[in-house]
Amino acid sequence: MTSTKTRAISLGDRGALIGFCIAGVAIAAYITVFSIIRIIELARGVDVPVLVEFIGSKTPVDLPLSTGDSISVGLDSAVITAPELPMIAIVPGIIAQIAQILTIVIVIGCLILLARSVLAGRVFSRRNTVLVATAGVTGLLGFAAVRFFDNMLANATVARITGNGVENAVISVEPFTFVLAAFVFALTSTVFVIGDRLQRDTEGLV
Template sequence: MTSTKQGTLSRGDAGALIGFCIAGVAIAAYITVFSISRIIALLSGTMVPVLVEFVDQPIEAPLGANGENITLELDRASITVPSLPPVAIGAGILGQIAQIVTIVVVIGCLMLLARSILTGAVFSRRNTRLVMAAGIVGLVGFAAVQFFENMLSNAAVAEVTDNAVDNAVISIEPFTFVLAAFIISVIGTAFVIGDRLQRETEGLV
């Protein structure tokens, strides 16, 4: 005989999960509004601020004790582009769309997971799928966002400098990506094992 009885959460745990859901909605709304504003700015095509990363780019700045120039190594800066080429606008818009989709899907999966936990069902195949879906979409989505942002920044530098600066930077950190994938795999494995152990335990009751 099997049992389908679910555990119950304390008021503190339930309150924390509800607070998590509220925070998730707020984050998704903020990111969506920010991305839409960014898309509108990109569509204007003029005087658009763009965050740019450089590789060993030396610059001179008057930071010496008597105002003399000191050579610095620039690795990141924000530049305002008078006019963006269509390829840069398209890449920037795709990046913002990818960001909206990624955030909404990830937070949506986690909120469904929280809702399931609020009912007392922590380990289940559905919850395992939600965790893995959130992790995979997050990894792929944020990598796509960074890829399109790199295209935008490189095109912006080429436009401003008339291709005088070689700034083909692809700034997706392999270690961060691998670490995130490892953490997601561990969490997913924990849910798979938890689901199996729970089903085995229920089968003994």
């Protein structure tokens, strides 16, 4: 005989999960609005601020000192205001913002659905495992795509403004951050898979 009983959670835990859901909706709304404003700014293509990353060892600049002298330092990043963006910069910039909206909405949506399931007393299930896996894969691929297209925007902007006179950073994704996120996602997914299996085995004994 099997049982599908759900387990009640405490009032404090319930309040924390509800607060998490409200915060998730607020974050998704804020980032969506911010990204839409950025898309409009990019589409205009005039006086657009763009964050650019440089190869510090190959981009020295003179830093003025209070004594009137200066020292040479490597420039890692800077915000450049482009008087006019070329289409080759506008398109990837807009794609990056769209990818950011989709990634945030899907990840937070999956986590809110997971929280609702937990509020109903069901923590481990195949549905929750799918939600965790979907959020993890979307987050990894989505943020990597945002980084990729943002770098395309930055590189195209520098090339247009400087006439290819400055060697800025190549298109890349931070490896440590990506590997760490992948590890956390794999660990969380494994926990839910094992938890679901253990729960079904336990219910089968009831």
